[in-house]
Amino acid sequence: xxxxxxxxxxxxxxxxxxxxxxxxxxxxxxxxxxxxxxxxxxxxxxxxxxxxxxxxxxxxxxxxxxxxxxxxxxxxxxxxxxxxxxxxxxxxxxxxxxxxxxxxxxxxxxxxxxxxxxxxxxxxxxxxxxxxxxxxxxxxxxxxxxxxxxxxxxxxxxxxxxxxxxxxxxxxxxxxxxxxxxxxxxxxxxxxxxxxxx
Amino acid sequence: xxxxxxxxxxxxxxxxxxxxxxxxxxxxxxxxxxxxxxxxxxxxxxxxxxxxxxxxxxxxxxxxxxxxxxxxxxxxxxxxxxxxxxxxxxxxxxxxxxxxxxxxxxxxxxxxxxxxxxxxxxxxxxxxxxxxxxxxxxxxxxxxxxxxxxxxxxxxxxxxxxxxxxxxxxxxxxxxxxxxxxxxxxxxxxxxxxxxxx
DNA sequence: CGGTCTCTATATCGATTCGATAGGTCGACT
DNA sequence: AGTCGACCTATCGAATCGATATAGAGACCG
Numbered sequence: 017x018x019x020x021x022x023x024x025x026x027x028x029x030x031x032x033x034x035x036x037x038x039x040x041x042x043x044x045x046x047x048x049x050x051x052x053x054x055x056x057x058x059x060x061x062x063x064x065x066x067x068x069x070x071x072x073x074x075x076x077x078x079x080x081x082x083x084x085x086x087x088x089x090x091x092x093x094x095x096x097x098x099x100x101x102x103x104x105x106x107x108x109x110x111x112x113x114x115x116x117x118x119x120x121x122x123x124x125x126x127x128x129x130x131x132x133x134x135x136x137x138x139x140x141x142x143x144x145x146x147x148x149x150x151x152x153x154x155x156x157x158x159x160x161x162x163x164x165x166x167x168x169x170x171x172x173x174x175x176x177x178x179x180x181x182x183x184x185x186x187x188x189x190x191x192x193x194x195x196x197x198x199x200x201x202x203x204x205x206x207x208x209x210x211x212x213x214x
Numbered sequence: 215x216x217x218x219x220x221x222x223x224x225x226x227x228x229x230x231x232x233x234x235x236x237x238x239x240x241x242x243x244x245x246x247x248x249x250x251x252x253x254x255x256x257x258x259x260x261x262x263x264x265x266x267x268x269x270x271x272x273x274x275x276x277x278x279x280x281x282x283x284x285x286x287x288x289x290x291x292x293x294x295x296x297x298x299x300x301x302x303x304x305x306x307x308x309x310x311x312x313x314x315x316x317x318x319x320x321x322x323x324x325x326x327x328x329x330x331x332x333x334x335x336x337x338x339x340x341x342x343x344x345x346x347x348x349x350x351x352x353x354x355x356x357x358x359x360x361x362x363x364x365x366x367x368x369x370x371x372x373x374x375x376x377x378x379x380x381x382x383x384x385x386x387x388x389x390x391x392x393x394x395x396x397x398x399x400x401x402x403x404x405x406x407x408x409x410x411x412x
Numbered sequence: 413c414g415g416t417c418t419c420t421a422t423a424t425c426g427a428t429t430c431g432a433t434a435g436g437t438c439g440a441c442t
Numbered sequence: 443a444g445t446c447g448a449c450c451t452a453t454c455g456a457a458t459c460g461a462t463a464t465a466g467a468g469a470c471c472g
């Protein structure tokens with residue numbers, strides 16, 4: 017769901033559509049980029065349901081420190097800091113409402129299994145969860161992956177086709193990698209909880 | 215694209231919608247399953263454009279050897295072989311036309327970059343290509359993955375957030391796995407071409 | 413015998429998402 | 443002077459999904 021992405025990004029900072037899409041494409045998790053054809057309708061929907069509201073196009077929209085950006089980027093940032101409301105069409109800057117903030121946590125802790133893209137997004141914003149909620153998220157994903165492994169084992173069927181066999185091998189390898197990665201996440205989180213017990 | 219999947223499956227055997235979807239879910243490549251809401255409109259579209267046509271609900275629709283199927287499956291296969299037109303609603307069995315066959319090869323050799331799901335489908339049916347066409351498919355994919363690696367290196371940005379860092383690590387691991395897998399495919403294919411030069 | 417469950421099978425609905433495209437402003441390079 | 447690319451919002455048609463309706467047949471159960 018695109019909602020997780022939008023609410024997660026707005027949680028940290030008010031943004032307008034174009035910038036929202038750019039940051040979405042930048043964050044890891046493999047192919048997170050979405051099209052404007054999805055984004056703008058989604059923003060309208062979220063505004064209609066009160067999760068998000070348009071804020072005044074504030075001076076100082078951009079708070080990022082342009083640490084090692086390109087020359088063009090630095091110039092753009094300079095302009096954004098000193099010459100409000102320049103460049104392009106008038107921006108419509110969106111901000112998260114309190115009910116939007118609540119909805120984000122709901123989406124992040126939603127127990128129904130997420131597909132790969134959605135899970136990646138959840139991890140990307142899981143810093144807004146409690147350690148216990150994070151552990152639950154990771155454990156649920158682990159269970160789901162183990163179910164996939166089991167399901168695959170049920171029907172090996174020994175394909176006659178070379179390429180189908182190769183595809184299966186690739187799936188196995190990626191599943192193993194993902195499981196090992198998840199185990200590392202879970203171990204780290206457990207350790208954190210032991211060091212700082214609530 | 216769903217077309218690759220449908221045409222690829224029909225290339226080997228005439229099938230009806232329900233069975234088509236079942237087999238699609240069975241073949242490897244991770245989450246290849248599609249919904250009926252996609253399949254039936256797609257079948258209508260393909261029929262309208264002459265890629266596919268409804269054939270008579272022949273006796274002997276099922277030619278699969280029920281080698282190690284479940285008991286239920288064997289019974290169903292037996293029935294399918296001996297009692298035509300039993301079970302469920304009347305089937306509409308689709309077959310590939312010659313122009314559909316040509317379109318399949320076109321889709322399989324289409325040089326524009328495919329997303330992960332589509333690439334998996336292409337590999338699943340690449341046995342219908344010539345060795346040279348297969349090599350091209352694999353090499354193009356390899357180039358695309360290398361481009362992703364390069365793009366990622368351009369903006370490391372050293373996230374402050376632990377979970378974003380972990381996501382990036384996971385992406386790196388999966389990319390490496392995929393590249394190694396692809397190299398194996400390419401090496402095997404090259405070897406095959408040397409052994410059996412055309 | 414009836415009840416109801418699962419499997420087979422086709423089909424459609426509304427909502428979501430995508431890809432392409434069309435606007436429109438501005439500065440930079442040629 | 444012209445055009446190129448960045449920024450920025452927006453919409454359209456088509457593709458796809460998930461849920462749901464409909465329906466026949468056998469299986470399981472008391």
